[in-house]
Amino acid sequence: MELKNKKCFILDMDGTIYLGDKLIEGTKEFLELLEKQNKKYLFVTNNSSKSAKDYVDKLNRLGIYAKKENILTSGEATCIYLNRYNPGAKVYVVGTEGLLKEFRDYGFNVTNGREELPDYVVLGFDTSLNYMKIWEACSFIRKGVPFIATHPDYNCPLENGEFMPDCGAMIEMFKASTGIFPKIIGKPNKEIVDVIYEKTNLSSKDIAIVGDRLYTDIMTGKNSGITSILVLSGETKAEDLEDTEISPDIVLESVKNLYEILI
Known part of the structure; x- marks a missing residue:
């Protein structure tokens, strides 16, 4: 599975990019590498307690330059879904x-x-x-x-x-x-995946999803044919993989290891 050929990385935030108000080691270097390689990335979080602007402000405080179009929350995906009907x-x-x-x-x-x-x-x-x-x-x-x-x-x-x-x-x-x-509506459901496709203008084969939860992030990949990368920096621990039917395509300690693969 050649990650270097992926055109876009869908990134969870809580537990993947940061924990609370602390950036996970390697995050800045990873994002800078994606930009250098002209790859897209979209922060997709199930956390609907904050708006996209709130997340832009938080990422900026943590030293990550992001724009509103780089963020998709489950709250916005719910708005988009209901707005269609x-x-x-x-x-x-x-x-x-x-x-x-x-x-x-x-x-x-x-x-x-x-x-x-x-x-x-x-x-x-x-x-x-x-x-x-x-x-x-x-x-x-x-x-x-x-x-x-x-x-x-x-x-x-x-x-x-x-x-x-x-x-x-x-x-x-x-x-x-x-x-x-x-x-x-949110991960791992089809409704938010459809919004991801719209926002990136890409298909499943060009995308990888990175996250810390088996039943949301990894299931999103499984449900949609998107390459799934589990990071052990948040909710899921290595021992959780011993008794689960949800198998990620790749397991890494953190986004720092993903940076090392792509460099």
């Missing part, structure tokens, strides 16, 4: 202010109460989650409002081996209350 729809978003702004920027009518049924309930990685949001969303879902979730990740990796509960854990809570499982 029901532009301007009324949406009840369980999410951060960054995610709400993203929906407004795409022209959706973001509602904030029970006065009338929305067209969709959208659940993101809501670090501002409170009981009233949970109650209102569950009430809408029980009344038949379509339930959409941005991504299925159970935990968000941080520095020093710590984790934050993520959207997948919240999905389980909503399902326990309503009995309804949402349609999920």
